[in-house]
Amino acid sequence: MLFVELVVKGLVYGCMYAMMAVGLTLVYGLLRILHIAHAGVFALGAYMAVTVANATGSLALGFLVAAAVSAVAGTAIYRLAYQPILHHAAFVPMVVSIGLFIVMQEGFRMIFGAYGISFDNNPWYVANVNLAGINLTYVEIAMVILSVGLLVGFGLFAGLTRAGIGWRATVTDPQMATSFGVDPVRVRYVNFLFGSALAGIAGGLVGLLNNYVEPTMGGAVSYKALAIVVLGGLGSVRGTLIASLVLGVVEAFGAIYLTDIFDRDAIGFLFLIVVLMVRPQGLLGRK
Amino acid sequence: MSAYIASIVSVIGINLILALGLNIITGFCGQVSLGHAAFYGLGAYTAAYLAKLGAPLPITLLAGTAMAGAIGVVVGLTSLRVRHDFLAVTTMGIGFVFLGFVRKQKWLGGELGISGIPGSGLDAIPYALLIAAFAIAVTVFSLWIKRSWMGFTFDAVADDEDAARTVGVNVSTYKLTAFGIGTALAGLAGGLYVYFARIILPDTFDFVQSIAILTMVVIGGTGSVWGVFAATIALTLLPEVSRAAADYRLLIFGALLILVMRFSPGGLAGLLKRKPA
Numbered sequence: 191m192l193f194v195e196l197v198v199k200g201l202v203y204g205c206m207y208a209m210m211a212v213g214l215t216l217v218y219g220l221l222r223i224l225h226i227a228h229a230g231v232f233a234l235g236a237y238m239a240v241t242v243a244n245a246t247g248s249l250a251l252g253f254l255v256a257a258a259v260s261a262v263a264g265t266a267i268y269r270l271a272y273q274p275i276l277h278h279a280a281f282v283p284m285v286v287s288i289g290l291f292i293v294m295q296e297g298f299r300m301i302f303g304a305y306g307i308s309f310d311n312n313p314w315y316v317a318n319v320n321l322a323g324i325n326l327t328y329v330e331i332a333m334v335i336l337s338v339g340l341l342v343g344f345g346l347f348a349g350l351t352r353a354g355i356g357w358r359a360t361v362t363d364p365q366m367a368t369s370f371g372v373d374p375v376r377v378r379y380v381n382f383l384f385g386s387a388l389a390g391i392a393g394g395l396v397g398l399l400n401n402y403v404e405p406t407m408g409g410a411v412s413y414k415a416l417a418i419v420v421l422g423g424l425g426s427v428r429g430t431l432i433a434s435l436v437l438g439v440v441e442a443f444g445a446i447y448l449t450d451i452f453d454r455d456a457i458g459f460l461f462l463i464v465v466l467m468v469r470p471q472g473l474l475g476r477k
Numbered sequence: 478m479s480a481y482i483a484s485i486v487s488v489i490g491i492n493l494i495l496a497l498g499l500n501i502i503t504g505f506c507g508q509v510s511l512g513h514a515a516f517y518g519l520g521a522y523t524a525a526y527l528a529k530l531g532a533p534l535p536i537t538l539l540a541g542t543a544m545a546g547a548i549g550v551v552v553g554l555t556s557l558r559v560r561h562d563f564l565a566v567t568t569m570g571i572g573f574v575f576l577g578f579v580r581k582q583k584w585l586g587g588e589l590g591i592s593g594i595p596g597s598g599l600d601a602i603p604y605a606l607l608i609a610a611f612a613i614a615v616t617v618f619s620l621w622i623k624r625s626w627m628g629f630t631f632d633a634v635a636d637d638e639d640a641a642r643t644v645g646v647n648v649s650t651y652k653l654t655a656f657g658i659g660t661a662l663a664g665l666a667g668g669l670y671v672y673f674a675r676i677i678l679p680d681t682f683d684f685v686q687s688i689a690i691l692t693m694v695v696i697g698g699t700g701s702v703w704g705v706f707a708a709t710i711a712l713t714l715l716p717e718v719s720r721a722a723a724d725y726r727l728l729i730f731g732a733l734l735i736l737v738m739r740f741s742p743g744g745l746a747g748l749l750k751r752k753p754a
Contacts, residue, residue, distance in 0.1 A: 289734030456577020
């Protein structure tokens with residue numbers, strides 16, 4: 191029974207990682223930037239969700255604002271921070287991204303205080319159902335439904351619409367896509383809008399899940415999302431989704447069976463390093 | 478020299494050894510590392526553990542240096558396997574694995590770290606001078622490497638790995654050498670830190686510390702020994718001269734990273750070198 195429970199809990203976390211990692215993978219696929227500041231966008235979403243929900247009493251409104259503000263913030267990061275330095279070696283945007291992340295984290299500390307904020311009204315935090323002997327809180331269920339829904343929606347958009355096809359073409363071969371009339375800059379904007387909105391929603395959900403929002407909450411999650419992006423084979427969306435779920439499950443098991451040796455955060459990276467030793471191109475990446 | 482000055486000299490010296498070590502890996506050889514603090518920690522934990530067992534200072538420093546260098550070479554092996562961008566994430570991961578391991582080990586003190594470390598046998602001022610001597614030696618060593626054949630080869634590897642391989646450079650050996658030297662220096666800094674602080678906590682060696690070291694290198698100018706030297710001293714003194722700078726140290730580091738990369742990716746050194754338009 192423990193086995194099944196660990197798998198289920200792992201998949202729940204995997205869904206949350208997927209929401210973070212898809213945004214990162216898309217940014218990497220398009221621009222070859224390790225977008226570490228994604229962690230800041232995630233925490234921003236959480237803060238928006240908790241402050242708006244506490245002020246208005248409406249959780250739905252909180253999440254809408256979280257998605258919108260995160261989307262705008264992510265796009266602004268692209269326009270103001272990345273676009274002027276895209277012609278430099280990959281190291282330069284990465285360092286800028288680290289700088290942005292630190293500034294955002296310190297900014298949250300100054301604006302919202304060093305101590306966390308909780309939701310005033312978070313009934314889903316305790317309410318739970320028992321599915322075949324496994325207790326799941328409503329927040330966990332909502333997390334799975336929302337992430338699957340959003341990612342399927344995104345899959346349909348990328349697979350079936352004209353804009354989606356242009357997007358995928360740009361990721362595969364920017365020059366060819368441009369000569370077929372796709373505007374690569376517009377694709378980047380769509381990319382950051384969408385990926386950042388997802389990160390913001392994920393942030394809000396993690397806030398609900400722990401009933402706690404604090405300045406450094408983005409850190410651990412997005413470092414792991416970076417590990418997932420690498421695990422999946424940088425730039426491969428399918429690889430990223432699989433790697434998210436795998437990492438969630440590996441962590442759930444590791445946190446139980448390796449608890450005397452490593453803490454939870456170390457397990458994900460240990461797994462990453464072991465996999466990279468065997469498959470340096472990632473799980474689904476091509477050489 | 479007062480005790481206060483001695484402590485500042487010690488911290489500057491330790492930071493110099495850390496930053497110049499990372500500069501050999503990232504600056505000279507072009508291998509991004511986001512986990513330098515892990516090797517700092519490895520050296521510190523090794524030295525502290527042995528010191529508690531009664532080993533004298535030269536032995537503990539040497540052991541800390543060797544331990545960090547040895548693990549550094551192992552980590553360097555990943556740099557042979559994975560692509561550039563993967564390496565950044567992998568080295569970041571090494572930092573988390575190190576911390577996650579140390580935090581769970583009862584024999585290493587767990588979350589509380591190691592305290593009650595015996596003294597170095599030197600007073601604060603002579604010990605600060607010892608650290609300063611090490612820092613100067615590392616600076617001279619860095620300058621010497623940069624001008625040696627090894628330095629030219631590092632440059633070639635950093636510039637274009639494939640081209641370097643074509644002209645007969647054994648890229649793997651040089652990458653491993655860079656990792657070995659750079660991480661061993663971090664281990665030395667860790668050993669020196671142990672006798673300075675007399676207590677070590679896991680959080681001293683976290684991701685933020687890795688980023689702080691990287692900040693010193695990047696702002697000084699990746700690859701420039703004098704640039705890194707100047708930036709490290711300036712950034713270490715900054716919180717001492719201004720109360721506000723101490724409170725917002727990380728905010729300032731972050732903002733500096735963004736601004737320097739935006740306007741002068743070569744750091745301070747690049748600013749000086751730039752020819753008038």
